[in-house]
Amino acid sequence: MITMQVTIDSREAEDMLNKVMIKLPIEMGNAASEFAKQVATELIIGASNNVFTGDLIKSIRAERLSKNRSVVKMKKRGIYLDRMRPHYVGLFPGRKITAGISPASLSLSSGRGIKKWAEAKFGKSEPTRVSGKSRVWYGPRGGMKGAIYVTPHPFIDAAYSRVFPRLDGIVRGYAGKALAESV
Numbered sequence: 001m002i003t004m005q006v007t008i009d010s011r012e013a014e015d016m017l018n019k020v021m022i023k024l025p026i027e028m029g030n031a032a033s034e035f036a037k038q039v040a041t042e043l044i045i046g047a048s049n050n051v052f053t054g055d056l057i058k059s060i061r062a063e064r065l066s067k068n069r070s071v072v073k074m075k076k077r078g079i080y081l082d083r084m085r086p087h088y089v090g091l092f093p094g095r096k097i098t099a100g101i102s103p104a105s106l107s108l109s110s111g112r113g114i115k116k117w118a119e120a121k122f123g124k125s126e127p128t129r130v131s132g133k134s135r136v137w138y139g140p141r142g143g144m145k146g147a148i149y150v151t152p153h154p155f156i157d158a159a160y161s162r163v164f165p166r167l168d169g170i171v172r173g174y175a176g177k178a179l180a181e182s183v
Helices: 011-046 054-058 078-084 115-122 156-183
Strands: 061-066 069-073 087-090 128-129 132-138 145-151
Touching: 011 054, 011 061, 011 078, 011 156, 054 078, 069 115, 078 156
Parallel strands: none
Antiparallel strands: 061 069, 087 145, 128 132, 132 145
């Protein structure tokens, strides 16, 4: 009969595991930050496909709140644009969106872009234009009157659905980095 005695020095393994336990939460925080940045990028892409989002696009950003917590921030206007109920917007004199200003200073990123959009959609030459549920006409002094029917422009869920499949790869990459650094 042969007897063998095996002795294992577990200090190296314990040290490696301790390093992993220190580095893994840090890298998971980095993974959360990376995921938030990718979500913000996809939200910007989705919002840029809509007409009236100039200031909204500038407000979308990923922000790291702590070592392991990151969020995506944007103006409430983005939530409203994504989830609003369809409704009419009246075009009447004195309203911000129909205020008389020069076409050169009119941009779609400002709140006054609806008038420019309505002019492009309904034209200026005909006295009355009806498209879908919208009805727009010009008054006796040339002012735009009527109402346009606005609908939501969903982009938030679409951005999450494009980024969510990448989450596994992001987490695995940062976990591998924590393991590589601790060996």
